[in-house]
Amino acid sequence: MINLAPHNKLGLFIASPLIAGSGAAGYGDAWPPGLTPEDFGLLITSPISASPHKGRPQPRLAEIPAGFLLETGGHNPGFRRVLASHVKTWRRLETPVVVSLAGGEPGDRAWMAAHLEDIEDVIAGIELPIPETVNLSEASAIIATVRRVTPLPILARLPLTRAAYLARTCVVAGADALIVGAPPPAAWRTGGDWVEAPISGPVAFPFTLRALRQLQEMNLDAPIVAAGGVQSLDDALLCLDLGASAVQIRSLVWRDPAAAHRLAMNIRHFLPEKDSD
Amino acid sequence: MINLAPHNKLGLFIASPLIAGSGAAGYGDAWPPGLTPEDFGLLITSPISASPHKGRPQPRLAEIPAGFLLETGGHNPGFRRVLASHVKTWRRLETPVVVSLAGGEPGDRAWMAAHLEDIEDVIAGIELPIPETVNLSEASAIIATVRRVTPLPILARLPLTRAAYLARTCVVAGADALIVGAPPPAAWRTGGDWVEAPISGPVAFPFTLRALRQLQEMNLDAPIVAAGGVQSLDDALLCLDLGASAVQIRSLVWRDPAAAHRLAMNIRHFLPEKDSD
Amino acid sequence: MIQTGAEIEARETSGAVQILHLRAPELATRLSPGQAVLIQTGWGYDPYLRRTFYPIAIQEAGFSIRLPLDGDRGRAWLRLARLGARLDCLGPVGRGFALPPHARRILCLGQGDAAWTLLPLVRQAASQGYAVTLATETATRRQSIPAAMLPISVEYHIATTDGSAGRKGDLRALLPELLPWADAVIAAADMAFYRQLGRAIEEMRVLLPKGYAQALYQMDFLCGAGACQACAVDIAGGRRRVCLRGPVFDLVDILR
Amino acid sequence: MIQTGAEIEARETSGAVQILHLRAPELATRLSPGQAVLIQTGWGYDPYLRRTFYPIAIQEAGFSIRLPLDGDRGRAWLRLARLGARLDCLGPVGRGFALPPHARRILCLGQGDAAWTLLPLVRQAASQGYAVTLATETATRRQSIPAAMLPISVEYHIATTDGSAGRKGDLRALLPELLPWADAVIAAADMAFYRQLGRAIEEMRVLLPKGYAQALYQMDFLCGAGACQACAVDIAGGRRRVCLRGPVFDLVDILR
Ligand SMILES: Cc1cc2nc3c(=O)[nH]c(=O)nc-3n(C[C@H](O)[C@H](O)[C@H](O)COP(=O)(O)OP(=O)(O)OC[C@H]3O[C@@H](n4cnc5c(N)ncnc54)[C@H](O)[C@@H]3O)c2cc1C
Ligand SMILES: Cc1cc2nc3c(=O)[nH]c(=O)nc-3n(C[C@H](O)[C@H](O)[C@H](O)COP(=O)(O)OP(=O)(O)OC[C@H]3O[C@@H](n4cnc5c(N)ncnc54)[C@H](O)[C@@H]3O)c2cc1C
Ligand SMILES: Cc1cc2nc3c(=O)[nH]c(=O)nc-3n(C[C@H](O)[C@H](O)[C@H](O)COP(=O)(O)O)c2cc1C
């Protein structure tokens, strides 16, 4: 087992270093063919906001060279309805579930985190996406306000191009692990409309590698999850080699579930020893 | 003619909106087959530093999905030798030349800019690359120190992912035009070694589009040069459509000079009217 | 939905249009008319997204897709792929057309290239003994479905924008003549036509009941599995994922 | 250097290795042994960089390239390209081998796949009346150049690491026997061998003079035109662009 929250009393133990990234399988209810929760060590839900969001109208998807942009606009049924619909499923799963909490009004994330207390036995942790343009004190505040209200492990997802800049602040503020992270946003025109979103797909991987290398030199005392553009066992092993304790996929789950399943089968042989216990 | 420095007494007049970006043709001495200075409205030199730099050893090049990373490590013969070798060529060219001044010790750029005075008749302007991680006051200082010592038009090249954040500060500090800009840095392993550099090629274009859209909304009173991943007439026209006065290419010059030449021929028909005089 | 290989068995070329016949027994047995198949194109990572196809024929051991000439590099790759090559397919995506059990006379209405997606349904209905009328609208004769591709029992009406075949004009003009006959309608067209169709049905039958008309909401999918949210549109009284609820909807749901 | 199309005229397959014969008259007349050609692969933007080839044959109207099986997707695309397809080429890049005017006996030394890049030079030298000896070292017999591909006048020595052909071992072992005979040396190998070669020449002739040995510094290019600085290496007393100063250097320049 890998512990993604070694300094947290609860810990966050995962049996495989492969994580289904935010939205890869919706709220754990949308599995592409041939994939099951057992393929993953951890499942992160789509981001949830305090109130429901319709997200943005079409178009939401644009293809770019070697990847795509997906702008859902934060489409989600809202905190209460997600819990009402899915807690039963999460309880049944063998794979631990981390709930991703999107921003919104100040206090929203803390409010949601506090309400997760009732289902602390079902939830393995909380993911906090750190927005692209925050400064250090804003990043710190996002984590600290949630840290204050919950003992659950916190995984902070950092923007890749600024991960090195933000990492230590996030750990100090109480993040148990860092997801590295969110690819940089870009834009593309499709039909007459524009889609603007973080880049997804293989195109994101070079940014992931750079951020991992930067963090490796910082010797942070927190496990790192590599995310962004991972497509193959080679990609995943390179991330583990660069100090990541686990690897997150999403685009691959959507585009090629069979390849994701193969990756899930093969990566089990490469559990990083330093983090197992 | 397009004036890229409308508020500068000297002005910076270009006959075509296509610019040979920094290093596309070295110091104006390395033209891929089929391309000549006449294909471009402006030629920007490779970045020059006050003292010579050997740059980095091999490997310098890595291929990434839909693009590449090129890390020369600032390889250049230094300010004095570049001028000694190339001023004669620049004087003969019909195409105006902008000199790119790399950073280094504090004061280096100002020293170089001041020494360009002697050849003010040969040089049409100065490009100042703004590093990826500067804050507003650092960006401001880079431009202001050069502005103080030279009347030459200044083109500030902004990091694409932070262009909107830095743009107004740079204009206020004295930039005559903004090059938008430098693609975000990434890393790739080749052989056993790492190459770390801004992404180049088609993979950069979605970042250019996003930055242009952000700047369009800011109504800055400074011409904008689109740069990063432009591969075709369609790409170039989209940039002009988003408010750019000119478009810069480099990867395309290297990879497909014939396509660059076709673009040069075709884009002349699409001079943006608002900037011509 | 499964992920499976499909072998290119044959290629038909008619002008600039290609039709590929693919062998994929496992997928074919699951596939209904109106459902989509997502096919991976290219080697490597560009283009990254699968291309969405609505098969124009479904047989026991395979299905066929149509490739009009366009600028897309994914479809260009398919046009050049060799016979015998294996394509990676995800499918079937979503819910297809359902032949209404109590109807006997089915009117199929197809517009432009979307008309071709009706072909499997037309053949299925004809073979099951329904009385089928197909009416299509295309820009010119070239785009329209050759009559020879239809079962002999099908009544076929053509409208072309340029008048090069059938009636000159659009599908709407055929409705007054055909609607009264039909006790079920199946359509593949754009939203503007669906609105016209809704109005025409209401005029003729006073109200548009659920179960009377089915319509294909044609779009491109990313995951096809309900995970990515790329396909959410305002339909059936909310913002719904077309890959789960569609791509075939009751016309009532499309219009409200 | 020019940019021009090259048509795939023929494809030879030997085991997993392909040899493509390309028709490109304009480029062929400019091309010398040891120079490189940069070929665009794939459709669209991936892979973006051209692949660098050192032709293994140069004729009046074309040239040939060798494609060993490897994981590269650009070369995979070339392996699958159809006869008649036109490839976009940039070349020739840099300076090739120059047959030394005052020499009569030329020793060519090739290591691994690089040995093949000597073939055009070997043929040129033989046809111009030089006495030519070719010595190669490969891992096994399979990688070595078949004797039938050489002009009949060429003396051919083989070493293989596994002993499956010729002498078991590396090229070094052949030097004492061959060097004294040669009044010029041409090599295509790695740096380690170039250093050994330099030492062997010094032992035999007291010093390594300029003009005695030429060596290919094989690398991949981006622009091939001196603009991008991707190819700068420490050579000839400085950090030089191989596409301008090389890829063929005097051995003296490679070693200092
Ligand atoms: C609407 C809006 C849009 C924005 N858009 C962007 C954007 O697109 N991109 C963007 O980057 N920012 C953007 N910002 C700015 C961003 O939100 C922060 O203001 C910015 O990152 C400042 O961070 P800070 O205050 O923590 O820096 P400070 O902590 O105030 O940094 C000040 C100084 O501290 C030093 N310093 C800081 N960090 C380190 C370190 N790790 N090591 C050593 N020294 C250090 C530096 O020398 C620096 O000059 C935006 C802000 C707003 C309000
Ligand atoms: C070694 C090192 C590495 C670094 N690496 C990075 C890196 O990778 N990425 C990175 O982004 N930074 C990095 N930084 C930080 C960067 O250099 C600056 O410190 C940072 O951008 C702060 O900018 P600032 O001081 O101008 O922000 P400030 O002006 O101090 O911003 C403070 C506050 O002002 C407000 N503000 C700022 N800009 C705007 C605006 N446009 N509109 C409205 N409100 C605004 C914001 O609310 C913000 O919270 C690094 C610094 C160092 C020293
Ligand atoms: C529009 C968009 C929204 C995303 N939101 C989140 C999020 O809230 N939390 C998160 O961890 N990852 C988020 N991601 C990242 C993915 O979940 C995934 O971990 C990451 O992109 C992995 O890269 P891949 O998609 O290339 O595999 C988002 C990505 C995109 C494009």
Ligand SMILES: Cc1cc2nc3c(=O)[nH]c(=O)nc-3n(C[C@H](O)[C@H](O)[C@H](O)COP(=O)(O)O)c2cc1C
């Ligand atoms: C390693 C590297 C260094 C660069 N240095 C500069 C520079 O100093 N000044 C500049 O304007 N552009 C610089 N660029 C950007 C290019 O000059 C060019 O304008 C830009 O990349 C255009 O994108 P393209 O290469 O995709 O056409 C650099 C790019 C790379 C990859």
Ligand code: FES
């Ligand atoms: S295509 Fe992914 S949710 Fe519908």
Ligand code: FES
């Ligand atoms: S390959 Fe560009 S400078 Fe040599």
